[in-house]
Amino acid sequence: MAYNPADYEARRRGYTQQYGATSAMNAYANFLSQQRGTRERQGMTEEYNKAQPRVVSGYSRRGMVGPNVRSGLFARGLQDFAKQRARSFSEFDQGQQEQQRMYDLTEAQRLEAFRNQLADMESEKAQTIADAARQLYARRAGAI
Amino acid sequence: MAHVPGHNVEQSGNVFVWNPGATQTTRVTSQVPSIPTSPEAENFVRTSDNFFYGLQPSKTPTTAPTSTGGSGYGGGMTADEALALAKFNYEKEQEARKASGLSDYYTGGSYNTGFDALLKMIADQSKVSEGAIGGAYDRALQNIGQGYDVAKGLGDEGYRALNTYLAANQNNPYAGITAQVGSAPDALTDYLSAYGVSDQPVQGQIQADQLQAQQGAANFQNLANTLSALAQQGAGSRAAESQMAQLLFNTGLGQERAGYTSQAENAQAQALAALQQAVYQSRFGVEEKRNALAQELAQTISQLTGTAPTNNSGSGSGSGSGSGNGGNAPLLGQLVQTATPQEILANQLANLVAPAQAQGGTAQQLLDELNARRGR
Numbered sequence: 001m002a003y004n005p006a007d008y009e010a011r012r013r014g015y016t017q018q019y020g021a022t023s024a025m026n027a028y029a030n031f032l033s034q035q036r037g038t039r040e041r042q043g044m045t046e047e048y049n050k051a052q053p054r055v056v057s058g059y060s061r062r063g064m065v066g067p068n069v070r071s072g073l074f075a076r077g078l079q080d081f082a083k084q085r086a087r088s089f090s091e092f093d094q095g096q097q098e099q100q101r102m103y104d105l106t107e108a109q110r111l112e113a114f115r116n117q118l119a120d121m122e123s124e125k126a127q128t129i130a131d132a133a134r135q136l137y138a139r140r141a142g143a144i
Numbered sequence: 145m146a147h148v149p150g151h152n153v154e155q156s157g158n159v160f161v162w163n164p165g166a167t168q169t170t171r172v173t174s175q176v177p178s179i180p181t182s183p184e185a186e187n188f189v190r191t192s193d194n195f196f197y198g199l200q201p202s203k204t205p206t207t208a209p210t211s212t213g214g215s216g217y218g219g220g221m222t223a224d225e226a227l228a229l230a231k232f233n234y235e236k237e238q239e240a241r242k243a244s245g246l247s248d249y250y251t252g253g254s255y256n257t258g259f260d261a262l263l264k265m266i267a268d269q270s271k272v273s274e275g276a277i278g279g280a281y282d283r284a285l286q287n288i289g290q291g292y293d294v295a296k297g298l299g300d301e302g303y304r305a306l307n308t309y310l311a312a313n314q315n316n317p318y319a320g321i322t323a324q325v326g327s328a329p330d331a332l333t334d335y336l337s338a339y340g341v342s343d344q345p346v347q348g349q350i351q352a353d354q355l356q357a358q359q360g361a362a363n364f365q366n367l368a369n370t371l372s373a374l375a376q377q378g379a380g381s382r383a384a385e386s387q388m389a390q391l392l393f394n395t396g397l398g399q400e401r402a403g404y405t406s407q408a409e410n411a412q413a414q415a416l417a418a419l420q421q422a423v424y425q426s427r428f429g430v431e432e433k434r435n436a437l438a439q440e441l442a443q444t445i446s447q448l449t450g451t452a453p454t455n456n457s458g459s460g461s462g463s464g465s466g467s468g469n470g471g472n473a474p475l476l477g478q479l480v481q482t483a484t485p486q487e488i489l490a491n492q493l494a495n496l497v498a499p500a501q502a503q504g505g506t507a508q509q510l511l512d513e514l515n516a517r518r519g520r
Contacts (some may be wrong), residue, residue, distance in 0.1 A: 025392030050333065065339065075341040082332040082346040089329035090353035094360065097326055101364050104321055108368075111317040112375055119382055122309045126386070130393045133295040137397065140291030141404040142284070 003132045008125055012118065019114040023107065030103045037096045046090060048085045055081050157321060209312060243448035250441045250453055259434040270423045277415045284408040292401045297396065303390040315379050318372035325363035328354050 055078060056065060064071040249255055291361065331346040445453045 020455075052332075056339070059214065070340050071272070074339070078339060078341045079343070082336055082343065082351045086329045086331055086346055086350050088179060090350065090357070090466045093329070094353075094357050097324070097357070098360070101323060105364075105371075108317040108321060108371070112315055112371075115313060115315040115317070117377075119310060119313065119315060122306050123382070123386065123389075126302040126306035127389060129298040130389070132334040133298035134393075134397060134400065136298070137291045137295035137400065140290050140294070141400075141407075143400075143404060143407070 003125070003128045008121060011121055015114060015117045015121070019110065022110065026103065026107060026110075030100070033099060033103075034096070036091075037099075041089070041092060041096075044088060047086075051081070224411070239448055242447060246441060246445050246448065247453060250445060252439070255437055255441060258435075258436065259430050262430045266423055266426045266430070273419050274416065277412060278414075278417065281408055281412040284411070287403065288401055288404045288408065292397060295438065298460065299393045300390065303386060306386050307383070310379070310383050314376075315382075316372055316375040319373055320370045321365075321372075322369040323363075323365040323368065325354065325357045325361045488513055 016120045059071070059074040059077060063069065065074040328350050331343045331350055333343040334345075336343045423464070442453050
């Protein structure tokens with residue numbers, strides 16, 4: 001097999017363009033996902049912020065909370081609200097992180113595959129050059 | 145009858161008989177008679193344009209000679225008989241001249257000249273061809289050596305570029321991955337405390353969730369570390385494969401060089417063998433023709449003289465016989481040496497002087513050597 005630099009450059013360009021295009025698409029998707037997550041988290045925050053007064057007012061209408069009044073039900077209800085809020089944010093944040101990790105892992109695997117393609121091509125090129133050198137040597141020695 | 149002695153003609157009464165061996169010692173080149181330098185001084189008689197070689201009819205022949213030539217004459221010869229006799233003598237003399245010339249040509253080795261020239265041409269051409277074969281072999285070795293250097297440089301350059309690329313592009317994309325745990329959510333501590341409510345249950349749950357998140361991150365980090373180690377192992381394996389491929393390339397190239405060198409040596413040996421065979425065939429052909437010509441000459445001389453000649457000359461190829469007869473009388477059927485004893489002695493002396501002078505020998509040493517060779 002004769003050494004053809006144009007072939008290698010075309011292959012390198014193809015690998016790079018494919019990797020670059022896919023990376024850009026995935027990065028954009030990841031950006032949109034993060035943006036969507038941020039908006040969702042903001043919405044959750046707003047909803048919990050709005051819910052806090054309603055929780056207190058509910059216990060207040062039932063006379064469980066007020067000036068000099070601190071019922072155990074109110075305290076537990078308020079703690080449950082805080083725990084639910086914390087659980088919701090934890091799960092949401094963990095979901096977002098896992099999604100980000102998956103993206104990072106996928107991109108790392110794609111980058112590894114891309115670099116392997118280039119390295120394989122470089123190895124093949126070196127082998128092609130070596131074969132060409134041996135063929136040239138055979139011609140020089142009159143063996144062909 | 146005024147017979148001239150010493151010309152192989154004997155007289156018995158009135159009969160003249162051709163006897164080649166009668167005056168053998170008077171001539172050293174041949175057994176056949178020859179014409180003297182001055183025929184008249186030796187009683188040869190010229191009549192008109194004809195010679196009466198050795199014969200001078202003193203009286204008119206009365207009896208015709210017989211057909212054998214061995215008969216005598218009765219009392220005189222007629223003119224026709226004298227003419228026939230002259231013709232007979234002339235033809236004999238011509239044969240004698242021819243035999244003498246052939247004998248000199250044979251014994252002197254002149255017929256070897258052309259063959260020696262051919263052999264020299266063959267030897268010269270052999271040297272030229274041998275030199276050409278050697279030159280071709282040298283050029284082949286030069287090509288093999290230079291081709292090896294070029295091929296090795298090209299292959300090494302290719303692997304050098306590969307190694308440089310691999311070193312500059314370590315394929316370990318997992319090295320930068322770090323699993324992080326997100327910040328803990330707000331426990332609404334201030335809000336709860338404003339109503340005199342403790343946040344301990346909330347903090348406990350948050351810690352449990354954080355612990356779970358940390359465990360998940362650790363698992364992911366382990367996965368990333370494992371993938372990173374695999375990637376590093378792959379990169380190291382690729383680098384080792386590159387070095388192994390380069391070693392294999394150089395080893396194979398060296399083996400090919402040895403093979404090409406061996407092929408060139410075999411080709412040279414075959415060419416030299418073919419040349420040697422061709423030279424031997426050519427020399428054989430020349431020697432064969434030389435031998436055929438010598439046989440033909442000897443046969444012709446034998447037919448003319450009745451005796452088998454001896455070739456005393458040496459050829460250019462060293463196939464000649466020994467020198468001379470040492471002054472002894474020639475054996476029956478042998479042609480004597482052309483050179484006189486004085487010439488032979490001078491020749492021997494010259495042969496002695498040349499190497500002795502080259503070795504710085506003295507005159508006494510030369511004389512002693514000469515006497516030793518002569519048996520004194």
